[in-house]
Amino acid sequence: MDTLPLYRQLAIHYRQAIDAGTLAPGSRMPSLRALMDRHAVSLSTALQTCRHLERDGYLEARPRSGYFVRQPRRPACEPVSEPAVRLAEPARYVGIQERVTSIIAQGKQYPVQFNLAAASGACELYPAEALKQATIRALRNDPSVLTSSAPPMGSAALRSVLAERALPSRIVLGRDDIIITNGCIEALNLALRAVAQAGDVIAVESPTYYGLLQILEALGMKALEIPSSAQSGISVEALELAAQTYRDIKAVVVVPNFQNPLGAVMPDESKARLVAWCEANAIPLIEDDTYSLLGSTDTPLSAAKAWDRTGNVIHCASLHKTLAPGMRLGWISAGRWHERVAQLKHAQSRAQEVLLQLAVADFMGSSAYERYLRRLRLALRDQREQMIEAVATYFPEGTRLTPPQGGLILWVELPGRASSELLFERAMREGIAIAPGQMFSNSDRFDSCIRLSCGLPYTRELNTAMRTLGSLAAEC
Ligand SMILES: Cc1ncc(COP(=O)(O)O)c(C=O)c1O
Incomplete structure (x- = not known):
């Protein structure tokens, strides 16, 4: 895996400062000159950093004034519902194999362009x-x-x-x-x-x-x-x-x-x-x-x-x-x-x-x-943050997600009685694979949840796919 470009590393740094409130909405982002001096980077890196943050909705450019921290576009998702401490249902023989096989078989009917079903990183992340x-x-x-x-x-x-x-x-x-x-x-x-x-x-x-x-x-x-x-x-x-x-x-x-x-x-x-x-x-x-x-x-x-x-x-x-x-x-x-x-x-x-x-x-x-692991963690953190932001932006009101502090996946609870199976089928038709909640339990308790992978680099095309997935989720 190549080192994450410097501008991406700086963008993550400033995004965290914005998320933590250190740089409040409406405040001025350090000027390009200040970024160059502070981080010993070129003008082009400083500019790319700000453009990247602008693209992700963290900054806005004001003519002749520089970059400013934007008001959050939309509040982050509410965390997923916490389970009550209750008596577990009696143990059951598992009947998941047929479900999983049928989901995988359905998936094979369509060419997959965006595999958000696998809990694995993109090939280029590995050494x-x-x-x-x-x-x-x-x-x-x-x-x-x-x-x-x-x-x-x-x-x-x-x-x-x-x-x-x-x-x-x-x-x-x-x-x-x-x-x-x-x-x-x-x-x-x-x-x-x-x-x-x-x-x-x-x-x-x-x-x-x-x-x-x-x-x-x-x-x-x-x-x-x-x-x-x-x-x-x-x-x-x-x-x-x-x-x-x-x-x-x-x-x-x-x-x-x-x-x-x-x-x-x-x-x-x-x-x-x-x-x-x-x-x-x-x-x-x-x-x-x-x-x-x-x-x-x-x-x-x-x-x-x-x-x-x-x-x-x-x-x-x-x-x-x-x-x-x-x-x-x-x-x-x-x-x-x-x-x-x-x-x-x-x-x-x-x-x-x-x-x-x-x-x-x-x-x-x-x-x-160790150097490789650090780069992998940084890349995954970046991808996770972008996927979380995409869910908050494109998925229907009431979608829940608890941002994980690591790993390769997001667990998303769709609002109301949404069917993750239906979303799975419709998304497959658009070339987007997701893992429906029913794969993760013997019960039907998670039928309105989906698991999304954060293993793919967050490209413009993936952003479009997430917008499509969000619209489909609103119809399921
Ligand atoms: C929790 C957990 N355990 C085990 C595995 C399988 O591990 P391996 O691929 O090393 O066999 C996975 C793969 O997704 C996993 O998520």
Whole structure:
């Protein structure tokens, strides 16, 4: 990914100053000369910065007076409704596969121009060239990686780097606590199979990542959907309440940081409380840590695993969203189920292919990785902000959205009894793919919600697509 151009970085900086009220509506933006001096940039960069902010509706140009901060065009959306702490409905066998398959099949009938359905970044956000060079180096150093058998737990070099890179999330692991998997999906599969079996009840967030519901369905397990908030994630109170009524919960699965689809981050106190509650009740906690690194700032978020003192938390993670969607690399640290997971992995799929692991270890071990991550976060923050602004501008009155502080997706609640399925069909006809809310639950509670990806660069064409989507939403 190229560095975000300087003018975009400056535009983000001033947009934050405007959002925070440091530059109030009606006040004068620093002159072009002041911007040049203050940030040591050229006239053209200063001008581009102001034009960019003008295009996004933050500034207006007044003849012979310069740029001024505009009155907000429209108030931001109200946050999505908070769920009540209520008793969860009884656990059910999941019937999501058919729904998801039919949605994907419908999607295939039309050519997709704007894929806002995938929780993934655009290809150009990821470091293809650096990974290519690292792969060539790895192969040159040791061509026998292609012909000798792969280490069962994965490359030691990669596991060492992952253990080191997990430290800022307050996870302390040795490399031998880690097993490399085929994405986080395989890690979740292994975790669930290690602690539960067909017929068992698994507590999950509601709404939740549909891939998790698909796994539960494939394993013949039942999902107990626990109310979850876009502000603070799973309601630990609702989980406790559910456990008093349904006494057979065999595991809890959560995405504590930038939950899919809500974008929620659990406060540290809730993470600690959840870990303690699971431990006290002898219920394994499976943590899916797919998005933690994609926050708006460089300040790392703590994993739930940070509070684990007894090995009761199984930590599953992915490099798919943060580094390389094409490589399908993930990992698991299974605590007290480590041996069981290692056996299951061996029985299920044997070891992962090694060359790409060596390449990733090389790149992730370098300072270039940190610089790349910073650029990725900045680009995603910019894209998220533009998508949030587009929803506020183009979607019908009463649309709700809680701006997430990171991640790749937005959860949007349409007003009234709008049908996300109908919107999905109509948007597909316009070449715009979205993820309808019904994919994220066994119930029909989220039928008027949609999930939108922020993975695409916010171009003029995408802006037009968002305007179209907003008009369609008003008719559904
Ligand atoms: C919460 C969550 N977990 C797991 C996955 C799948 O991860 P992977 O692609 O690494 O298998 C996704 C992908 O969207 C996800 O959103």
